[in-house]
Amino acid sequence: MAMKKTTVLIDEELLRNAIEITGAKSKKEAIERWLRSLVQQHNREALCKDLGTFDIDLTLNELERLRHAE
Numbered sequence: 001m002a003m004k005k006t007t008v009l010i011d012e013e014l015l016r017n018a019i020e021i022t023g024a025k026s027k028k029e030a031i032e033r034w035l036r037s038l039v040q041q042h043n044r045e046a047l048c049k050d051l052g053t054f055d056i057d058l059t060l061n062e063l064e065r066l067r068h069a070e
Contacts, residue, residue, distance in 0.1 A: 015027060024030035058066070 010031075015030065018024070018030045018034060019027065022030050022033050024033055
């Protein structure tokens, strides 16, 4: 993986909160976790949009049976 040094101005309190919430060991780790999370969220939303929606005419019992059949 290629790495690039970048200088950015970030709200210190926001970064401290992010480190605390994520349990990250460093500022770099907290920022990378956030970026990965953002990309994953975008990919999930794009996948949902690509898949669209469809109707499933199954009861809850039928869905449970299908889940346990695998």
